[in-house]
Amino acid sequence: MATVEIKNVRKSYGPVEAIKGIDIAIQDGEFLVLLGPSGCGKSTLLRMVAGLESITGGQVVIGGRVVNDLEPKDRDIAMVFQNYALYPHMSVFDNMAYGLKIRGVDKAEIESRVAKAAEILELGRFLTRRPSQLSGGQRQRVAMGRAIVREPAAFLFDEPLSNLDAKLRTQMRIEIKRLQDRLGITSLYVTHDQVEAMTLADRVLVMNHGVAEQIGTPLEVYQRPASLFVAGFIGSPPMNVLDAVIDPSGQGVMMPGGALLPLARPRPNDANRPVKLGIRPEHLAINEDGLDTSPVLVELVEALGADTVVYGRLPDGEPLLIRMSGLPSCTEGDRLAVAPQPGALHLFDTATGRRLED
C-alpha cells in the first residue's frame, strides 16, 4: 500500500503533446478514477504510471520512490487490462501464481495466496481451467485475482469492464468496489463510463485533450463542474448549455427569449456580461409558481419508465432537455412553462469555458 504522486507529468509523441502536465497526489488506499473521452490521454497516463510508456516530463512517485526510470516489474504495481491479458497457455492457478513464482515466493505461500484470492473472487472451481474455457466475467475475475495475489502497492485498471455486456458490467463494478474497500489498496482506474466513475471513485480526474479539467469527488464534479467540458461529460442526459446575459442589476440571467432567471447569489460586477448558462435536465421542472419563463415546445417524449426525458425547443430555436421523474405528463406539440430549480444554474465564461464561481 502506498501513495501515488503524479507530478507535472507530460507525454509527447514527436511534436504532439498528448499529456500536458498532470498533477495529482493519490492518497494511500484512495480510489482515483481517470475519466474522459477516448483519445484524451487517460490510458497513456495510466500506462506511464505502470511503466509501459516512457515519461517525457515530470515525475511519477509510488510509495515515496521516483519510478520514472524503473521497469514495470520493479514498480510494485499490478494492472488489470481491458482485454484481460491472461496467459492463454496457463491454467487459472498458474495465471495467478506467475508473478509470485517469478518473485520467488515459496510454494506453500503461493498456494495459500491463490486459494485466498480464488475464494474472494469465487474462482475456486476454475483453478485448473484455461482462460479460453471461461466466460468474460470469469476471465475478468482471474485478471483481478492475478493482481490481488501480488499484494502490490497500487492497482491500475485500464477500462477493465469495457469488454463485458451491460448486466455483467454492473455486477463487476460492484465487485470491484467491494474488493477495493476490503483490500484498501490505492487504485487508479481508467474509464470513459461516467457511471463507473461516479460509483467507484473516491475522487475523479476528468481529462480532456491531455489536460486535467477537474479533480474532485464524484458529487463535486456533478454539482460544481469546473468547465463546460466537464458539465457536458458528466450527467446523462447531458447538461443544457444556453447563451445568456447577466441582467443589468446582476440579480439574474437573461435567457435568449427574454426570460429572467434569478441567481442564487447576485453578481453585480458582471452586469451585462454574456455567459454560458448550464442547467441540468433533471433540474428543470414544470413551472407551477407562475414565474415568467419561456414556453417550451415539446418535440419528443422518451418515457423510460422511472423517468421521462422531454426534448423541447425554446422560442428562439435552442434545444432544451428536460428530465422528469415518473411517467410523461405531456405529449408532442404541447407547450410547457418550465423553470430551473433554485440554485441549479451553472455559469461559465463564454471564452474559456471555465466555471464562474459564485
Add this chain to the structure above:
Amino acid sequence: MQRRVIFDNKLLPYLLLAPQVAVTLIFFIWPASQAVWQSVHIQDAFGLRSEFVWFENFTAILSDPNYVGTLRITAVFSLSVAVLSMAVALLLAALADAKIKGAAVYKTLLIWPYALAPAVAAVLWMFIFNPEIGSLGRLLNAMGYNWDYRLNGDQALTMVILAASWKQVSYNFIFFLAGLQAIPRSVLEAANIDGAGPVRRFWTITFPLLSPTTFFLLVVDMVYAFCETFGTIHALTHGGPGKATETLIFRVYQDGVVNNDLGASSAQSVLLMVILIVLTTIQFRFVERKVHYS
C-alpha cells in the same frame, strides 16, 4: 447452422474439383505408384526388360553399409538444418518484431533468399567458401586453418547445412514474425508487470504461445531438409567428397539418374516416403501434444 451450397447441375461440382484431382493424380499418385511398381522390379542396363523380384531391392539397400551412412548423414543434416534455420529465423523475427528503425527494409531483405533458386544460392555460397576464390575460404586458409570442403567431409557437410539452412531462414522468419505479431501486446505487458524480465518473458510467454508456429515449421523444415535440398547439395558438393554429403534424396538421384539403377532408386524413394510419413506422424502424435492452440 452449417451452410451448404446447393448445385442444380449434378456435373458442376465434379468439374470444379477436376483440376485439383487431375494435378494430384498426374503429379503425385501416378509417379508414386510408378515408383512403388519399379521398386519391386529389376531392369536391365538398357531398360529393355524388367523382372519382378519381390523385395530384393529393399533387402539389397538395407544391407548396404553405405545406406546406413547415408541415413546417418541425412539425420544429422536434416536435424541441423531444421534447428539452425528455425533458431536463426526466430532470433531475427524477435528482433524485427521489436521497435527498430528501418524494420520494413530489414524484413524485405530477410525474405529475399527465399526467392532465390537453390543453384544460384549455391553459387553464392561457393563464392564465399571456395578455398581459392571464396572470400571466407581464402581468409580461413590465410589464417592457417586448413579449409577445403572439396577434401574434408565434415567441412562439406557443415557448408551444405549452412547453405540449406540459410535458404529456409526466410520462410521460417515470415512465419515466426507473423506468429510473434499475433501475440497480444498486453499479455507481454502483463508479464512485465508481473515481474518477468525480457528473457523470462520470451521463454515463459512468447515461446509457448509460438508453439503452433514452431511445430508447423518443424514439420515443414524436416520435409524441406529431406526432399528439397537436392539442388543445394548438387550444386555445391555433388554429395561428396566421397559420400560425406550424400543424403537420401541425393542418393535416390545418384542411383536412379546417374547409375541407371531404377529399381534401387525407386526402392529408396519408397523408403524415403515411408520415413517421412513415419516422422511426420511421430511429430503430430508426440510433439503436437505440447502445442498450445488458442
